[in-house]
Amino acid sequence: MAAPGLEPGRQSELLVSLNRLLERCLRDSKCIDTESLCVVAGEKVWQIRLDMHLLNHDGNITDAASIAGIVALCHFRRPDVSVQGEEVTVYTPEERDPVPLSIHHMPICVTFAFFHQGTYLLVDPSEREERVMDGLLVIAMNKHREICTIQSSGVVMLVQDQILRCSKITAVKVAEITELIQKALENDHKARKEGGKFGFAESIPNQRITAFKMESAAVDTNNVEEQAGEIIAKADPPSEVFANPILHTPGTAQIGEGIENSWGDLEESEKEEVAEEEGESEAAAFECQKTETEDTNMMKETKEDEPILLSDSEEEEVVILEPQEVPRKTRTQTSTKPENTSKKAFNKRRRKKRTSR
Amino acid sequence: MMETVAEPGGQCRLRPFSCEQGLLSRPDGSAAFLQGDTSVLAGLYGPAEAKLSKELPDRAALEVLLRPKVGLPGVLERSREQQLRQTCEAVVLGVLHPRTAITLVLQVLSDAGSLLSCCLNAACMGLLDAGLPLSSLFCGVTCALSPDGTIALDPTARQEQEARAVLTFAIDSRERKVLMATTKGSCSVEEMQQCLVTAQRAADTIFQFYRDSLRRRYSKS
Secondary structure, eight states: OOSTTOOSSSOOHHHHHHHHHHIIIIIITTOBOGGGGEEETTTEEOOOOOOOOOOOOSSOHHHHHHHHHHHHHHHOEEOOEEEETTEEEEOOTTTSOOEEOOBOOOOEEEEEEEETTTTEEEESOOHHHHHHOSEEEEEEEOTTSOEEEEEEEESOOOOHHHHHHHHHHHHHHHHHHHHHHHHHHHHHHHHHHHTOOOSHHHHSOSSOTTEEEEOOEEOOOTTHHHHHHHHHHHSOOOOOOOOOOEEEETTEEEOSOOOOOOSOOOTTSSTTSSOOOOOOOOOTHHHHOOOHHHHHHHHHHHHHSOOOOOOOOTTOOOOBOOOOOOOOOOOSSOOHHHHHHHHHGGGOBOOOOOOOO | OOOOOOOTTTSSEEOOEEEEESOOSSSSEEEEEEETTEEEEEEEEEEEEOOTTTOOSSSOEEEEEEEOSSSOOOHHHHHHHHHHHHHHHHHBOGGGSTTEEEEEEEEEEEOSSOHHHHHHHHHHHHHHHHTOOBSSOEEEEEEEEOTTSOEEESOOHHHHHHOSEEEEEEEETTTOOEEEEEEEEOOOHHHHHHHHHHHHHHHHHHHHHHHHHHHHHHOOO
């Protein structure tokens, strides 16, 4: 969603490097006290998983992702646990208030873009600026002015005083951002305590013309039964259901007989190895109402009916082989062809020789 | 006989809705749709150049991606994606943009019941924001049938869990016809028909919400 080029299937290089950077910034910097997540030493421990969804990529996703990550970790509450000897009790959020994670410090990334071999420096580059920059420097720092992660990429070679200058800028920015985060967390905490509204719903602004809100609306449900009854009365009755299942072996049922093969007679050739599974046409009723309820009803019916004998015409050669263990062949040179046929013996059916009907 | 009681407490009421359009700068169209505490963000790209393997010669190829809040998309997301895609294909005039690709990405921000109908509504608002040609609008409505037969509209997560059957319908704006229907659980034909009628009535309110939000956005006064 974030950008037209970001496909869902494979992770692009950009996202892989972002992932790695955030892992270093949040996990390797030990900002979370992982020892406090232990429940029973050597046996049980809490696992924390952080899912990040990139919504819009307009430059500098590193900073945004690091802020989102650390705020989510600060905001998170895990279920409370008590250990008495061998017994571990996990309390639901209703029983006991959930417990926050123990966070030592809050590392926040700040990104710098360099142009013209380090002559020009831009903090927090936008997407256009990122496309034309020469090099990139990311510094992750916490409010105690400790550098947690530093990464430089691109074709620019940086001088020592440039990096020092960047780290000073980072310290200023991180102090501001940390204050913002603390205020936001406090507001949320207050809103939850007082029972006010919180969450994404409240972040939708009222004043914009692109946003619109509607209060809870009642829906008129008078005469619903009568109207529904009329519709059913006027509707055509459901078409006849053809449910004559044929039970070959336990676990194999057949509905319908399949379409006649129009390829011509291949009985005499050695093409019996080719498994021609003719299409089993489903009953027409299946297409009428596509609700799952109908399907489950049909399945029950097929199992209850009596097994029906196929016609005992001598010309029909239908051989259904029982599922059986495939004997292991321990030849040194195993060719693929015999293995293929043995696999197909499981559900192979010889073609029926049909008389003209 | 079953009774559908319109209690002021909340049986046949829709939760408070809100919608914001155009909140993302990169996608061609975007919309965030909230129903109570359930929120879904839709981002739309299109009509854009399609990969050779995916392009269709006579119309646009529509692709829907649903991203859950936690974890990787699984089988449930895939089936929801197919349902959403079929609904959107029924209304989007793809023949006006042949050999192009329209991609709709839906991100679940929070799930507190009626998720599929929230996705449908977000998808429709996203299509409107992107300015794609549509033959009609559509909306999603979820009904939950409690064990005693009462119908609850726009159920919360708890109502869905306690319900005997949960039905979701996609209803079009021209004649209130059904574009897509999916159910979970068991119900009789009469109950399903009643849920459908209730959903069609709720659709009136939702389409009025669409109109009001677009009027607010595009009116000159």
